[in-house]
Amino acid sequence: MITKELIDESLNIHRLVDCGDFDLAYQQSVVFLEKLEKIKLKGDNYFIVLGNVAGGLVDIGQMSKHTNAAELGFKLMDNNKEALAHVQGESHFYYNYGNALSNKISVDNPHDHTFQSIEELVSLKNIYWRAFRFSSQESEEFQAELSVNLANSLRSQFRLSEALRYYDLTNRKGLDIPQSWVNRSAALIELNLISSSYSIKQLKEIRKGYINASVSKKIPPQWESFYLGRIAQINDKIEKCISADGETDEHDDMLTQQEFDALSAYRKFCLINHLTLSEHGVYCPCVESATDNLVISSSGVTGDFIIPMEMALNRFKSEFSLARHLYFEYLYPQDTDEIKEECHFLELHNDEILGIDIEKIRTAFRICFGILDKIAVCICELYKVYPPAQKGGLQKNIYFQSFWQLDVDNRRQWFEGIKSPGLLALYSIATDLNKNKGGELAFYKEWRNGLEHKFLVVHKSDKAEDLYQSYKLIKDILFIKEDEFIHHFGQLIQITRSAIFSFAFMVRHEGKKQQKENIPSITNELHMKKYSSEPK
Template identity: 30%
Template sequence: MGLFLKLEMKLSLEKINEAINSISNSIDQGEWVEALLGSEMMLSELEKHETSNIVLKLYFNLASQFIDVGTYLKNTDSILKGIQILEKNSEYFEKDFNITYFYNLANGKLSLANNCGYSKEEVSFKNIELFNEVKNLYWKAFKLINKSQDYDLYQQNLINLANVLKQQFRFSEALQIYNLVIKQNTIYPQAWLNRSSCLEQFDRLLDHRSHKMIIEIIKGYDFSSKSKLVPSDWKPYYAHKSKFLSSQLGSKSLEQDELETRKEYSSMSHFRQWCIEENLTLNIHGMYCPCIANERDNLTLLEGVISSGNILQFEQYLNRIKAEFSLIRVLYYESKFTDNSQFDYESCYSELDDQEIINIRYEKLRTCFRLCFSILDKLSIFLCQYFSLSTDKNTAFNNFWYKNKSSLENKTNFGLIAINSLICDLNEKNGQFGFYKIWRNALEHHLLFLVPDTFELSNDSSHTYVKISDFENGLDNLLQFTRSSIFSTVFAIVEDLRQKAPKDKQNLIEVTVHKKEFKSFQ
């Protein structure tokens, strides 16, 4: 890189741009030290120029190079320089580079949070705020990305978002996103590798390893060992992992297992198949496999042996939660596959040319939205009752944590880490989905109108207008959010029971789980 000789005069912006492009080439060729030296020199040169649009664009490109180089060299000073450049000029960058600004800033902060990929420390209440900040940035980028215009960035951002959710123990959402990217025939091995890593972490924390889980883990290592995007010196390790895990499976081939899984899946009802495809089952096995083990929502607190005499009360709470979530699924399913035109005809609404979308289908969707928040608020009571936390008549999912912060954050419990992360997403000031609470309040207490996407919005204190595509996308996300909250609540309680279990196994209570049956299906 001849441009990086000792500089004795002010470089022109054109020369700085050429140098920054040369730095990119160095990064592509793995010349990391030279790239860092060049970045330092160009930062010094840029600081000699007055601020302008061109100068800011050069700063933006340079910032991402500091982050990339710093991450590879494990140089936090370099990463911090990149982040400082981005944050110092955030107003301009948000406007002109919005998606890539959020994405690059998230990458930089995630690298710091993970010590450039070398940290062995899991997310805890000591470091969760930085991970929440990173997660918010990836969510911001996700909401702005046009999938058809920048498909690669769309997939990379989703994978990184899933990685942060995985680190915060939000397993159902992370796996749902990995599966989504994989179904789109991604070329990125990171989706497969991190999915396998997620399953291994899930197994370690919940002792849930099954034959099917091993198969799903193997798939990730197989894909990565053959990917052209994986460095050749890493491939033997992934091949070894795959071979080792395969030795635990016996004689059945992966192809044979796949055929059996498809046969079992096809034997289920259309409704259940739809629940599996939409990631709406309350079944731990169903997070990663569509086989017959996913036929029913068998999520329970009563797994194996436990040491709490009043656990049946909390299983009763879980039954109530599962019943309401089941109703949501039925309503959502009917909104997609049931013809309600006769009901709409009989309802006879007045034609006002107000463009409101009003029919039974969308009333079902509105009801689903309200019921999701009903479940979330019940989960807050569920957790407060179990952990003996304070409550009042206004206790809700979005506020119970702050009233019991010290009690909750003194615990070492991965399920509570996930709950905290979920609550932060609904924060009305900083959370990326705080507006859901506004919609919920409008649905319950004011007036919310669903309107076509072409409608010009004009909200006031008593009227809220929401574009139909925004509402449907929001409901899709809220359903996954609610499902994740249910899983996380169960995991938090199961983990607490595990920690409290006496070492003397003689004193444990063995609970036999009986499932309710329904005559029409016997």
């Protein structure tokens, strides 16, 4: 039986963790578990208390690198999955289980990951995605904390645009979650490393994260001095950059807001919703982010593949801009009554949504999958990694989520030889959509096939009514509620954006590698294509 004394003792352990007294908290947790083991009748209250202790041990392991605490916390959760999921709820359990599993990741530095060790991160990411999918009814603070941990997992797999989006969404809520600010700064530092670009504004945003974390009421006292030290270091870097570039504080918050206010409603939508294809726009909504100016050759790169890959990137940007604009037009419809009246539908009382508005999202969904498949083709062409066909030769039809086939022949070893942060990120994204890899978004592929080759019905009600049995004859019709379809398209367009960034970083990495190898090259200066509004 769970007594009041046991509950008070468990609460005291959590207070020790909050105060940063991790060693004592661990010692008392071990003693507490010995008392729990003596309880014979294990009801819901028992597993509630056990789950709290396990979560505390996981926190101790994370915050103080305490291996024994981390291992014990994970073991308790792993051995009691069903019972803990029942008393905590699936979202809370998978959140806690993901935190426990994160302590077991064998490689600390993301740049040391291989195409073998990345599988640990893929499994962790899948667990956080699962928790995220079940979290819609949870409290705002819990959703925010889950978003931060999901973002941390994505950041460790170099999916930086997605990670930064989740940090920003969390920080906008005004909650005191210092981990979100600190890890946002870490993501911006990582962005500098893998993109080979930086700005003074980027340094200021990194500093901003440490400033907000340093004043948090939820950090152990000893962490404040560390954050203040990082702030001082970044201040020195900013001063040196200003001196070297002759730049003033032109990107102060007030000016950035003025520039943002001057943008069109559509561009504001792109920036607010993290839908730009601009490296600067990933962290700053100023006028420099007003265009999708992502290119591969923004810094010195070498290779005869650069211009063909820039051609591919142009194609991705063009298609993405259409998908994004269709999304915007669906969410903020204009007066299109004349167009709508051009097409008349029979009233079949089957709840299906028809017409130009829903077709915009259906089309945008297909466009995003097309972009991902084209990225897969580019990887195969650039690195000559077309997968083998079952009947010999090489596969001709390439699909982003499945072409990798790392366990076939020596392909994992081959991919290890061409590894880069961008390529690892693309593999991570592909596993989201791959059922065989436990991808939590693998059903998107089924939806895409339904849109392309079968019948996919988007309907308004919780369950599609069918008064005249119009759906009776055709088999395998997919039925999706409208708000669910829109929600998941919002997720798909984000991972497509992430894939485009990762593609550019991957090719840029390859171009810089060849530059370091002193391969002879001829300079070819590229310019942005300009569009004039003047009539010809």
